[in-house]
Amino acid sequence: MDEKEKNTGIKLEYEIIKDDFSRAGEASSNIKRVLRQLGIDSSVIRKTAIATYEAEINVVIHSEGGKMVVNIEPDKIEITAKDNGPGIKDIDQAMQKGFSTASQKVRELGFGAGMGLPNMKRSCDEFYIESEFGKGTTVKMIFKL
């Protein structure tokens, strides 16, 4: 976990490793603990936890790995999940409920319903997704406080 000095808020960083299911969920549960200590409303904590968990899992499953950066300011939480590829071919399609390219193996683990991205979008107040095929994907979510 990394944190840099900044006057307005606190920054937390988490490395996310490809295919590492044993650690998947660690970042989101850590973020939850921090938010609780900051006294954030429990419904916001829950939404944030769900969204970060989905973002984290997507990086674990679908990408080459990446990192999650959390910025908490008095009026908002900003979460960015950035990975190192392979990127998404058709973002509109990926955003559709039920669309998934998850392998059979991953589905057996209980993922791959194609609900992650739609849930993330629904949970936060602002949602941005950028992807360059062959390069990587960045998902940014903002939760207002």
Place this chain on the structure above:
Amino acid sequence: MKEYWHSVDLEKEKCNGCTICLRRCPTEAIRIRDGKAKIIKERCIDCGECIRVCPYHAKKAFADDLSSIEKYKFKIALVSLPLYGQFKLNKDINRVFNCFYELGFDMVYDVAFAADIATSLQSDILKNNSTKPLIATLCPAIIRLIQIRFPSLIDHIINIESPMEIAARLAKEKASKEYCLNINDIGAFYMTQCPAKITSIKKPLGIKKSYVDGAIPIKSIYTKLIKIYDEVKKDDKIQQASGDGIGWARVGGQSFSLDMDKYLAVDGIENVINVLEEIELGKLNNIDFFEGYACVTGCVGGPLNVENPFVAKNRIRQLSQKYGKRSLEKEDVNKLIKDVDIEWTEEIEPLSILKLDQNIEKAIEKMELIEKIDKQLPGIDCGCCGAPNCHAMAEDVVKGTACLEDCIVMLRKKADK
């Protein structure tokens, strides 16, 4: 915020300041100060883990002893569910229950029977439910854990009384009717398996005041019962629970009695925490019912019991089989509870005791400082500073309840300079 009372306590003379309880406390509620353990009371959920692990038996529960029943004209013993598992199966449990007369009680009431009633009530609630999963309320330590760490799950908690409370109300009602007694002259005492139950009597959740007047640890009466057993003369029919009701003493018993298909039954506080994390993430929305217990094996594994939890759990299973299934007719249940309240009247409130500051900007500042200090600390979680791990130590330093030099590694670094 109301001052919080909890029942786990420390016998200072016995504590030698080792760090065993410190590391095992699931809510990081213990610190070692001046060579003795100290419980941060707002954080304690009374799970009893420290009582269980303390090699010096320095942790105990505030409880009542037998003499305290003398305060009441009419004395009721509420024989708890785990009691069923404390005696070899060649002992007749109804005879054990009759021993309580010899201890000075005027009435003995089978709490497992109240579990039969609770089964019927819960099954109605589960039928008309859309919140998934519903969380069972048998273990008060888990409710407190939810208040502190999982406040967003408060709405999932089933809001009916525990078998202990239902039993107290029914027994008192029966006593006052049959013997024309004023309710204030009746004392109902619960034979408790754990500190969490004691707390739920003294500081109830969901209701204004408990109908139970005191709690006597099973441990403290067990040998007396064994001694009386052979001589007891009375032979009232006290045991009236079905196998289903008795089964509530062990993990999974509620789900079994409710004929649940999609349920999770989890024991051990760390396991419960992990599952609640998943529920909070919405990953277990396909489950209808969750029963969670602070104690491994369920209440039969409570720290104030006598028998080995696994042996006792096995007995409960056998007794459940022996007494068999019996679903109470709805009409009978309604008749039984028509004069007593069984639903909660008070809201379960979230407890924000983990909050660093009321003001979010200040809280963020403190958080930054904590992370900064955490990075300076050695990260070996040795516990020598009196905090359970380096991160908790960093928090204590920022809160002003510890200083950096309490860490021996930091102190040495400073001395080397």
